[in-house]
Amino acid sequence: MKLKSWDSSRINLNILGVLAFISGFLITMIFGWITGYLLNPQFELLKSTHYYYLIPFSVALLLLLVLLYKVSVQQIHGLVFFFAFVLSLTIADLFKLLAGVTQFQTTPFHRNGNIFSQIGDVMMPLAIIFLYVHLELIENKNISLFRGIGILGSGIPLVLGGILQQLVWWIPEITVFLNRPTLYQELTDLITVYLYIFGLIVLWVSIFGIKIMRDMVYFSNTSSIKVSSFLVMVGFSVFLTLFAILGVRDGLNLWSIVIGSKIQLFEIHTSWLILLGNLFLLIAYIQNPNFAYTVPFDVYQVVVMEKDEGITLFNFINEISHYNEGKTVKSELNAPALVAIQVLLKEITNAKGRLQTIDLSDKSLLFSTVERVTTIVIADKVSYILEKTNQSFALAFYQFNKSRIEKFDGEQSIFMESEKVLYRFFPFFL
DSSP, X not given: OXXXXXXXXXXXXXXXXXXXXXXXXXXXXXXXXXXXXXXXXHHHHHTTSTHHHHHHHHHHHHHHHHHHHHHHTSOOOSOHHHHHHHHHXXXXXXXXXXXXXXGGTSOTTTGGGOHHHHHHHHHHHHHHHHHHHHXXXXXXXXXXXXXXXXXXXXXXXXXXXXXXXXXXXXXXXHHHHHTOTTHHHHHHHHHHHXXXXXXXXXXXXXXXXHHHHHHHHHHOOSHHHHHHHHHHHHHHHHHHHHHHHHHHHHHHHHHHHHHTSOOOSOOOOXXXXXXXXXXXXXXXXXXXXXXXXXXXXXXXXXXEEETTTXXXXXXXXXXXXXXXXXEEOOOOOOHHHHHHHHHHHHHHHHTTOOOOEEEOSSOEEEEEEETTEEEEEEESSOOHHHHHHHHHHHHHHHHHHHHHHHTOOSOGXXXXXXXXXXXXXXXTOO
C-alpha cells in the first residue's frame, strides 16, 4: 500500500512539473503574441520612448529592493548570488534605458558603439551565470565541476569578448598595435558563435531550475513552500520558452537567407518577456519570506546543544510526509548517538577546535557554533544554502534564548518556545 502511495506521489510530482512548464509556455506564447503581434504597432511606438525599458527596469528594481530588504533587514543569508542575478538584470535594463533606440539599431554587443547598450549586453550573460551558481548552491555545497565548466566556459568568454570588442571600438590603436586590422570583425564573429552556445546554456539553466524547484515541492511538507516552488517553476518555464523562441527566430532568419524569403512569427520583445519571468520570481519571494531557506532534499532533525557541557537544549524531529522505496522516511539520532556527539563536542571544544560536518554513509551532520550553543542538522547532504541556514538558526536561537541559557538548570522545556525560531529557518517542516 505504501509503495502504491509512493508511485502516486511520483506521478503527481511529474504532473506538477509538466503543469508548471505548460503554464509558463502558454503564458509566454500568449504574452509574446499580444505584445509582438496584436499590440505590436503600439509597442513599436513605445520603443521610441523611455517607457519601453522603464517598465522592465522598474520591475527588476522592485525585485532587487525586496531581496535587499530580506538580506539587510530580515538577515536572510544565502541570497548573495540570486541578489547578484537580479542586480545584473537591473543594471542591464538601466543601461538599455539610457541607450534608448540605439538598442534596436544593430546586433548584440555591437550597438553602433553605444557604450550603454554594450554594457547592458555584457550584464545579461553575467546574470545567467549568477543564477546558475545560486541554483547549484541550493542543492550542493560547491559548484559541480562538469556543469561549472559548461556554464562558465561559455559565459565568461562571451563577457570578456564583449569587453574586448568595446575596447577595440573605442581604442582603434589596439588594432594597429597588434597589426590585426580585422580584429573587431573577428571578435564580432566569435561573439556570435558564443551567443548561440550560450543560448543553449540558458535553456539548460532553465531546465535545471525547474528540476530544483520540482524537488523542493517533493521534499517540502508545507503548502506555502510548494506554492512558491511552483511559481518559480513557472518563471523558469517562461525563460525556457523565451530563449527557445529566440532560437527559433534566429533559425528562421538563417533559413530566410537561404531561401531568399523572409519568415517571421511575431516580433519578440525580449525585455518584456524577461520581465514576465521576473514577476513570477518576485511573487514567490514575497508570498513566502523564508522561501530562501528551502532545500531540495530531506532534513531529518535539528538538535541544539550547550557547547561546553554537550547538554541537549532543544531537539526537533521532522515528520517526513513522503515515501522512500515503499517505507516512511524517518531518521533521527537516538540517545546513544546524542551522547557520543556530546562527548565528541566536549573533546573538540577542549582542544580549541571546531566541528563543521560529519559525513555518514546515507546522511550528513552539519554543525554551527555561536557563543555557548552548537546546532546540529541531520540531512541527506550538505549544501551551501543549508550551511547558511544552520548558521543563521544558531545565531537566532542563541539571541532568543540567551537569558534562558544563562539560567539553565537541566529543564529542556524552557526552550520549547524556540520552535517558532526553528520554523523561520526551516519553513518546509511540518
